[in-house]
Amino acid sequence: MSGILVLTEQRGGAWNRMSFEALAAGQQLAARLNMECSAAVMGSDVSALSNELAGKKLAKVFAVQHTLLKDYTSDGFITALEQLIRHVDPAYVILPHTYQVRDFAPALATRFKQVLISDVIAIHDGPVFVRQLFQGKLNADYKQTASAPCFVSIQAGVFRAEAVEAGATTVEVFTPQLEASQIRSKPGEPFREAAQTVDLSAAQVIVSVGRGIGEQENIAIVQELASALGAELAASRPICDNGWLPMERQVGSSGQTVAPRLYLAVGISGAIQHLVGMKGSKAVIAINKDENAPIFEVADYGVAGDLFEIVPALTKAVVAAKQ
């Protein structure tokens, strides 16, 4: 049992961004432990994607291919990956902490009598895997104590996708044994609730509003600032749950993950579910009346004050500066 195996994620031939973050994590852990790092990509025909991975610094790329893996099903993936892992016999299995991984990885780990160490935010010497408890109030160090593959999933934004080292390696096609009868659920086509009119992931500047705004009418104040900055308007989950802004403007673990040049958080406390969606931003400015709000943990510049006074003043100053 040796080496690191990174399980990537793709859908319809397009990468889930977090795959490369997991890859970076795997490479760095491998370097630290003086082990080899391999990667796997799953699907029905993943030759293009596996060739892309072959250009990274990896011991091997496994193309796990089967027609029954075309669409994600938990049964299909768990069965196929169990076979892959028994074949590769790694010491560590690294996965990105995506919705899909949350669906199958715990069951996959169970097959090896292991427990997944999920949503890791740091890897320290040991290796010790750091997780967050009580919604980000505490950190916890986890260690594996068994002698079977250690399953770890990495939180978004902890490792930078750009840090993946390039290299050259070979692709091994791995065809798992799968019967249609083993797959018990039938997944439908992914769909969006409303027509997608805004792509927050492409925005350079985002002004985001949270519960501190109080009433729906007050959002206009923040919209003015967004317009002045030429920014997209986004929101934390409660605002969208209330229907004050459409769901597609939600940033957070259940909304969009964004990484703009500037993320201006107005009246957002910084609950962990929100932070996860924006902490990859290059610069964060936060305005909140509570100086102890967790948002300030991730902010470069903070204003502990009344947004109803600050935001209009800022809008005015921005407009003046732009003239």
Place this chain on the structure above:
Amino acid sequence: MKILVAIKQVPERDAQISIAGDGRWIDESDLNYTINEPDAYALEEALQLKDKNGGEVVVLCAGPERVTSTLREALAKGADRAIHIEADDLGHRDTLGLAQVLAEAIKDESPDLILTGLQSDDLGLGQTGVVLAEILGMPHATIIMQVEVTGAGLKVKRELEDGWFQHVEMPLPALLTIQSGGNKLRYATLMGIKKAKTKEMKTVQAAAPAAGQTITLERVYLPEKQKKTEMLTGTPAEIAAKLVEKLKFEVRVI
């Protein structure tokens, strides 16, 4: 249909958490406990399914004596029966160990559907449901917003990243982990609490853990502030001026 809801009792969300002397866990004295929030939504989903399709809702919770209050509240909200798995050593069991305990407690129940919250407010591992499904050999789906009973089984709406959703058709019996916010929760009523007094709450003992833990929680500690935040002060106009300066020269967006 018989629906089983596995719930967890966790410290209240806005409890002041302090670290125990040995640094391995939190100080549990003087804490108030309540139902894990996603589990409250799982319970609500079960109750609504019962309202629509008839049947029975059984709630299940592992833990020390204090978890019976959360079980009683679940009965008050409309669950029909409760099973308390007495275990004082949950801190020494990992997810796999706990799921095995749950599986053992329900082995005679043969439920049609098992619901859990998608993760817990304290540990947040988000795995117990999936592991339980794997142990029981049941199909499962996670992060579910809506559940519909069809002729052939279930049609569920699964939440994906970035505002995408997906419908999944599955046979019964199955296990689902439920996302918060899918339904409107109901409040506990006096009538519910009175009725709960006559509902059955069975206590079973958790068997000693078969094996040691595969992962261990070594220590807990306060997160360090990794970023040095520059707090700006002054009158609103002054703050606005300072911010504009940062926006111009540091962040460079205007």
Place this chain on the structure above:
Amino acid sequence: MYVARVGARPMGAAFISGMHLSATLAEPAHFSRLEIALLLVGMVVSTALFFWRFGPILRIIFRSRKDTDFSLHPVGKRVWDFFAEVLCQAKVIRQRPLPGLAHAFVFWGFLAFVLVTLNHIATPLGLSFLHPSSYAGRFYFIFAALWALLVAVAIAGLFVRRFLARPIWLGEKVSYESGVIALLIFLLMVSYLAAFFVAPDGAGIRAVWWTHTLTLLVFLPLIPHTKHLHLVLSPVTVFLKRNGFSKIPPLSGDEDFGLVTGRDVTQLISLQAYSCVECGRCTEHCPASNTGKVLNPKEIILGTRSYLNEFGPASETPLLTDTKIDSPDNPAAKYMSMEAAFECTTCGSCEFQCPVGIQHLPIIIGLRRGATNTGTWEDPHGTKLFLALEKNGNALGLSATERDKFIQKQGLPIFDGTQEYCLWLGCMGGYDPKGREIIADFARVMQHLGTTFGVLKKEKCTGDPARRLGNDLAFQSMAEFGLKALETAKVQKIVAICPHCVRTISNDWREYGVAPEIEHHSEFMARHKSLLPQQSSGESIVYHDPCYLGRYREVYEQPREIVSMAGDLVEAPRSHERSFCCGAGGGLAFLGEENGERVSHVRAAELAGTGAQIVGTACPFCNTMFRDTLSAMDGAPPQLLDIAQLTARALPQTQKAGEQ
């Protein structure tokens, strides 16, 4: 002078422009046996008809569930209230002076007529005790005649008011029965007075006498069929009122969830429902009725009465109807709807105004309990409120750490048993920005006075909104938590800035334990007023009486003393016990948008309309309700300040809470 001969004494009489006026009552000299028989038959029939209707009503009242919390003590107060409200008609007159006085005359006239009427019936039977010839008789008959005049004028005036002037509080529909009764009363008086104008012999007097008699015999059975049943019931109703304003009875036993069906209606409620005189004073002062809501307190009582008439006290039919709109076969159904029941701010004007002792609030809150305790009330805002209380222990659903941060930031001392007072923050004081300002200023005032105080480390909501919305589970949970917290901390005295907290702790918590004594900060400051700065800024300040401080606690003067120290006190058109609600009470501050006009807008406009420069409040809810309305007004809207803030602004500026 014409001298009439009745008996042995000559009576004085006079002709006044052709009319024969006697100084005493004329009566037929004798009655034939037929007449006596007719009279007896008439009396039997009339009385039978009376009981034919009254009997079932009595049965309904007695068959209703017993009030488990009822007690005659303190009897002294009951006797006094009976004397003042029934005999002296104090409330009737004070709250609606002119019509009230007219009614008082009718009532006192009726009392005066009791002897006359008895004597009238007794005469043909040879049992009369007042003789037109005796001094007692003569005196009494003239005494009664004066009353008859007053009554006749009064009833005529009231008739004109009801049928010509038509004030809306008496209802939109013309009440024919009221007209009939008014005419009967008028006829009674006229037929009595006529006996002074006719000769004691001849057909004239007989006609007059029989007119009077027949009117009486017709009147009697009509009493239980109309709202004039209050003639019989209301003295009893006033005497047997629940002991306390807005007194909510404890639930009795595991099957009691409030007023769900007829089986939950108690004897007191039945008695009160049948006592309603439909005067509409409750509706006239109701903030919901005045702003276009469905809720009409009078109709709640009449709806209860109709329910009892139709279904009886053992019925399992729900009391609350589903309809929000008029249904053709039951146009009054909307008044007994859940929607109407939940529009009540529990301001108490209805209960306060009622001249016959009807207590609306236990009924309305009872109806809410029946809906909320059984989970039948499914309002998203209500559910959110209850969940917030369940989860966070405060009505706003905020994390308790927010309160901790405020205490820390403000430097408020924690109560440790050594201080004199526990300062109760409440949900508004702990979490609402304006409430916090009031706390901060009041803390400064206490500091200035050298009073030691501390705040509880952990405080949950007193449960007031849950209590008024009928959620007994949530209320019990909050009350028990609070009582325990106060006991553990060994608190002896509490002072609070919120009248809702004060009321709930001092009164409603009694069901679950004994709380330390608590007072409102206006009472506290008034007691110390000689030590407070008497620096009037000369600004005009209109004081708004909060419902839970005024009508509920009868604290009217102390806040005014504080206001007068800070500026010139101005009274709102509706003040003291007639103060118009701000709209927040009854849990309504936490429910969604109102239908119709906003109660807070109406009151804010009334306050601003006085032209005062400042609106002075003594309740953080009133303050919050007026805040946005006032600031949105055109022109120079008045400032809005709590009495603590008014006092604190005169204190030396350097003092901050936390500095001793």
